[in-house]
Amino acid sequence: MSAPVITNIEIRACRGGDTLNSRDAVTAVQLPGGSRPDFTVVTMTTSDGVTGTSFGFGALDAKAAAAALSQVKPFFIGRSPFDAAKNMKEFELFDRRWNHVPIYAYAPFDNAAWDIVGKMAHQPVYKLLGAAREKVPLYVSSMFLSGPAEYVEQAMQVKAKGYKGYKLHPPGEVSLDIACYRAVREAVGDDFTLMADPVIAYTYEQALKVGRELEKLNYRWLEEPLLDVNFNGLRKLREKLDIPICGTEVLAGAHYSTAHCIAEGIVDIVRTDVSWRGGITAVMKTAHVAEAFGVQCELHTTIYHAMEQIQLHPSLAIVNCEFFETLFPFDDFEFGTKSKLNIQDGYVMAPVGEGLCIDYDWDFIDAHTVATL
Numbered sequence: 001m002s003a004p005v006i007t008n009i010e011i012r013a014c015r016g017g018d019t020l021n022s023r024d025a026v027t028a029v030q031l032p033g034g035s036r037p038d039f040t041v042v043t044m045t046t047s048d049g050v051t052g053t054s055f056g057f058g059a060l061d062a063k064a065a066a067a068a069l070s071q072v073k074p075f076f077i078g079r080s081p082f083d084a085a086k087n088m089k090e091f092e093l094f095d096r097r098w099n100h101v102p103i104y105a106y107a108p109f110d111n112a113a114w115d116i117v118g119k120m121a122h123q124p125v126y127k128l129l130g131a132a133r134e135k136v137p138l139y140v141s142s143m144f145l146s147g148p149a150e151y152v153e154q155a156m157q158v159k160a161k162g163y164k165g166y167k168l169h170p171p172g173e174v175s176l177d178i179a180c181y182r183a184v185r186e187a188v189g190d191d192f193t194l195m196a197d198p199v200i201a202y203t204y205e206q207a208l209k210v211g212r213e214l215e216k217l218n219y220r221w222l223e224e225p226l227l228d229v230n231f232n233g234l235r236k237l238r239e240k241l242d243i244p245i246c247g248t249e250v251l252a253g254a255h256y257s258t259a260h261c262i263a264e265g266i267v268d269i270v271r272t273d274v275s276w277r278g279g280i281t282a283v284m285k286t287a288h289v290a291e292a293f294g295v296q297c298e299l300h301t302t303i304y305h306a307m308e309q310i311q312l313h314p315s316l317a318i319v320n321c322e323f324f325e326t327l328f329p330f331d332d333f334e335f336g337t338k339s340k341l342n343i344q345d346g347y348v349m350a351p352v353g354e355g356l357c358i359d360y361d362w363d364f365i366d367a368h369t370v371a372t373l
Contacts, residue, residue: 004046004120005080006113009073012041013066013371014058016335020370022061033143036332038062039304040069041365042108044116046081052115053360055306055336056108057275063371068105070373081113084281103252103276110279111310111356118355125356129284129317135347136315139165139193140328141301146171148183155184155194158328162346165193165220165323172201178213185217195246197223204233211241221246221269235266244268249300254282255289262293270295274311275302283311287318301325305334308341309351309358316350324348336364 015021016036038058045051059065075094079087088110095101118125140158145151151168158166168184170177181196188194196219202210207225214222223246226233238245249271251257255278258270272278272286283299290297297320302311308326315324326341327333334340339359342349351357 002047003080003082004048004050004116005078006044006076007047007078008045009076009109010043011066011069011073011373012043012365012369013062013373014039014041014365014368015062015370016058016368018368020368022063033329033332036335037303038065039306039336040066040108041336041369042069042112044076044081044109044112046116050116050119052081052112052117052119052355053358054108054111054115054279054310054356055304057104057303059102059104065102065104066371066373068102069108071099071101072105072109073373076109076113081116084110084113084117087113088278088281103250103278107275107277107279107282110281111274111307114280114313115355115358122354124313124351124353125280126313126316126350129280129314131350132317132319134316134350135344136312136324137164137322138326138343138346138348139163139167139195139323140326141167141195141197142169142328144169144171147176148180151180151184152187154328155188159188159192164346165195166328167195167197167223167325169197169199170201172198174202174206174210177201177210181210181214181217181219185219190218193220194218195220195223199224200227202226204236207233207237208240211237211243215241215243219243223247223271224249231261231264231266235264238265238268246298247271249273250276254278255285258286259289262290262295268295270297271300272297273300273302274314275307276300280310280314283314284317287314287320291318291320296320296322298323299325301327303327303333304336305330305341306336306358306360309337309339310356312341312348312351313356315348336361
């Protein structure tokens, strides 16, 4: 009996909004929340009829994102879903020879292949990766709000729900940001975990000032204060500050670039995820590299709950990852699946089922599909 190979791949470009209109990029890039983002969906079918599916990043325009994914599609036709390491290694050459797809293009294919593998093994993927635990502490992250009162209100909601932490994506102006950081700490008390993620809003000098304030406020980490490729600036911050510097979530090169950042002392905590950084296979490689150096590898939100359900699998198989992250509130991101994250007492519980254990809402996906490649 011959081993199954991938014989068909469907890529869908999907609008988040019910009107199916594209969004104005200048407005959308502010990320204020209040609307569903665009998304893509990749479905693979094997020679013996087994399917695997993964959501993918939709960027600010799902049609553009799907076009990028279409450049990966021919690579996987005829390949075995079981050959994750081989596929990832050989894709390096395929991509280097004048393809150069965006960092989010490979992941949905890798994830969908893992879905197939789990279904054929009749096991959830996290068990095949090597389970480390059956639940993960949840923290949630804000969108970009207007000021202290809005962050305080949200943080108090989060604490009341029993979640294990809250991360601020602050407005981006130093004095206002510090006011937000202070107000939230005062509101939630000293024993609740807080993080700060300004998403490259600061100069080096501003980041140093904010970092020292966050140390006084006992924030858990300062994330991406400067661009991830600003290696010199990040290293200087790490040397000057006691608060851990967290980064690497948007670096190309997955485990290769992360290894460089660890070895060169650029950040204290590294980031990866199953959307922007190569899928499940690359996430596990990155986490293992970090583990060998004694470094925490915190998984970055994938935005969509349909992908957070995928990310849960490596989260349950990584020993050097403390938390599970989602954006808050859930309303804008919890769509496209009938299955939901099982959150109990502030923990995300292990899924039950085979493969990625996701029950997709195909009626929703069909209604929001604007192109199929």
